[in-house]
Amino acid sequence: MPYITVKMLEGRNEEQKRALVERVTEAVSETVNAPKENIVVFIEEMPKNHYAVAGKRLSDTE
Amino acid sequence: MPYITVKMLEGRNEEQKRALVERVTEAVSETVNAPKENIVVFIEEMPKNHYAVAGKRLSDTE
Amino acid sequence: MPYITVKMLEGRNEEQKRALVERVTEAVSETVNAPKENIVVFIEEMPKNHYAVAGKRLSDTE
Amino acid sequence: MPYITVKMLEGRNEEQKRALVERVTEAVSETVNAPKENIVVFIEEMPKNHYAVAGKRLSDTE
Amino acid sequence: MPYITVKMLEGRNEEQKRALVERVTEAVSETVNAPKENIVVFIEEMPKNHYAVAGKRLSDTE
């Protein structure tokens, strides 16, 4: 605890994901006073044809 | 805002998904009085072996 | 199936929520060819102090 | 109703997943007094590079 | 790991919830071969006016 889910488009590389979970864990640990050992981060990726804003999928706007 | 997630079995084609996000966005916009530009739709697909009703996965009932 | 979750700010009235689930169910049924009886809608509400865009909670911007 | 989501690392085989949904459905049915027919289980799998504890992804710790 | 979310209507008492998390944890532990110490269960409750099947909220059908 806490449990953090980051939902984003596919396409980030391993270095970016490694930095992402490290930095998010620090940010949560320092602000809500939780030990790092208890913090869990999940990454969820979505393809462009499964994400829509204003009724248009990202895959249909390019 | 609002954020809508549609979770369903794999297998719909691109035309169905395009219509789905368009129609759902309209339905939400008109009923809760939110501008379309602020409405986000996520599609999540699941395979038949990851979905169970009454203790039986769909992949085990066919 | 499908399962739809609508996440939005608190404050809509019962009439709006009743229309929301009815219209969203129709939109999903007609576009992905699912019988209405199988469609489930969940509403999730969040307060303004639990929702942030660009690092600012909605409760801090008013 | 109820709806149960089991999120876990990739790698379980079909026999394990079949037993998982069957046993979880029984556990829920017997404790909260819900008919099995109404219980839905979703399995969600995540890869090791999308799951982090203490700021380290599982894929970076092996 | 695994992380289990049980989403259900409001109204179960503390004894039922206590038994629910205990029995679900056992079911998961024994079927996917995970130590109990690593298993996390979240309960999420929803009110009857936030849950709809076939376009009708449960609060509108009684």
Next chain:
Amino acid sequence: MPYITVKMLEGRNEEQKRALVERVTEAVSETVNAPKENIVVFIEEMPKNHYAVAGKRLSDTE
């Protein structure tokens, strides 16, 4: 995009939550190269009787 959900126990004060969303947004923006304006953070709180580790709810272990 990205969308971040932070799930944690009830009890943090407004100052902690304000800092949390600000710092998490920065951490995500800088590591995955997303403009802050596109980043959304949701906070979800859970009570101690809805959270269990190893089959015991937090409310039953104190």
